[in-house]
Amino acid sequence: MKMDGVSRAAMKNRLKHSSAYRLYRFLLLRRRLLTTQEAIAIELTDRCNLRCGYCPKGNNIRVGGGDMDFGFFKTVVAQASHLGAKQVALVGFGEPLLYPYLFEAISHIRSNYPAMRTCLTTNGVLLDDAMSRKLIESGLDQITISINFNSNAKYALNNRAKVFERVVENAIQFLRLLNSENRLRKPQTYIQILENLNTPSEIIEFKNFWRPHLGPNALVQVQPLVNWGGLVRIENRREEGARYPCSHLLSGWIVTKDGKALACCMVFPYNSASNELILGNIRDNSLEQLGHGAKATCLRLNNMNCEYEKMPTCNKCDAYWTAPNIYIRNPFYPLVGTRWL
Numbered sequence: 389m390k391m392d393g394v395s396r397a398a399m400k401n402r403l404k405h406s407s408a409y410r411l412y413r414f415l416l417l418r419r420r421l422l423t424t425q426e427a428i429a430i431e432l433t434d435r436c437n438l439r440c441g442y443c444p445k446g447n448n449i450r451v452g453g454g455d456m457d458f459g460f461f462k463t464v465v466a467q468a469s470h471l472g473a474k475q476v477a478l479v480g481f482g483e484p485l486l487y488p489y490l491f492e493a494i495s496h497i498r499s500n501y502p503a504m505r506t507c508l509t510t511n512g513v514l515l516d517d518a519m520s521r522k523l524i525e526s527g528l529d530q531i532t533i534s535i536n537f538n539s540n541a542k543y544a545l546n547n548r549a550k551v552f553e554r555v556v557e558n559a560i561q562f563l564r565l566l567n568s569e570n571r572l573r574k575p576q577t578y579i580q581i582l583e584n585l586n587t588p589s590e591i592i593e594f595k596n597f598w599r600p601h602l603g604p605n606a607l608v609q610v611q612p613l614v615n616w617g618g619l620v621r622i623e624n625r626r627e628e629g630a631r632y633p634c635s636h637l638l639s640g641w642i643v644t645k646d647g648k649a650l651a652c653c654m655v656f657p658y659n660s661a662s663n664e665l666i667l668g669n670i671r672d673n674s675l676e677q678l679g680h681g682a683k684a685t686c687l688r689l690n691n692m693n694c695e696y697e698k699m700p701t702c703n704k705c706d707a708y709w710t711a712p713n714i715y716i717r718n719p720f721y722p723l724v725g726t727r728w729l
């Protein structure tokens with residue numbers, strides 16, 4: 389879709405690199421992220437139908453498998469809302485379309501917290517016609533379909549499954565249904581490719597393949613990989629200058645299916661090395677209590693001072709560079725990480 393000769397993706401990237409947006413980050417966003425929880429992820433399930441080599445679960449690190457109790461889910465959402473969360477991501481270390489109460493969960497948020505945005509990420513394996521129609525009609529605000537590669541061979545090598553054609557067919561059908569009325573409608577859709585595991589020419593090829601299918605409601609998303617607190621080795625990661633305080637630690641909380649509240653969603657929650665990021669369990673203390681507690685306060689202080697030797701998992705993690713530096717070291721540092729084509 390074009391707006392005055394400029395694509396939506398270009399407009400989105402241009403806005404996020406503008407001087408006005410940098411000023412907004414410095415004057416307003418920095419303060420808000422220090423005092424409120426902008427977004428929170430809720431792990432509906434840690435069951436997954438893939439074993440991707442770039443995921444800790446794909447490397448047999450706490451494979452596990454189970455779902456969040458739906459009554460407990462309601463409790464988590466209520467506490468997230470009370471904490472000030474404006475967006476709930478129904479993601480974790482599992483495939484959300486496997487959750488038996490997925491549509492009840494979306495409906496619960498839409499009915500009781502209408503101002504709260506809902507989004508999810510799926511690998512697309514289960515995104516058949518019936519599932520697509522239900523998701524489009526559910527009121528979901530955003531969906532990311534992680535296709536990640538543009539060939540059967542590369543998909544099978546990295547995702548360890550021969551379902552590439554099915555995933556591509558599912559995504560095309562989803563976009564066809566979403567764009568059938570040729571007007572803007574929800575959910576905003578991102579067709580994702582991983583940056584680190586694809587060459588620039590492969591990313592261009594991916595974009596060119598998907599461009600005819602995007603319509604008015606979708607963009608191609610180039611997503612950088614992270615090493616999940618040092619658990620997964622990522623080759624050819626871009627270096628973007630000196631390390632700076634990480635915004636994920638302030639705005640990227642996750643609650644696991646069993647109630648653990650972690651101060652960052654970019655680290656695998658089941659590894660013992662990540663204990664300093666586990667604030668507690670919301671079955672014992674509320675999210676608000678955990679968020680204002682001594683452990684969270686100490687993490688924020690260490691993060692702001694870049695004292696990562698006191699934070700073993702963060703010290704090994706490379707996720708900081710996927711989000712902009714909006715803090716004291718260099719608040720006008722250019723945006724990096726996710727981009728849209």
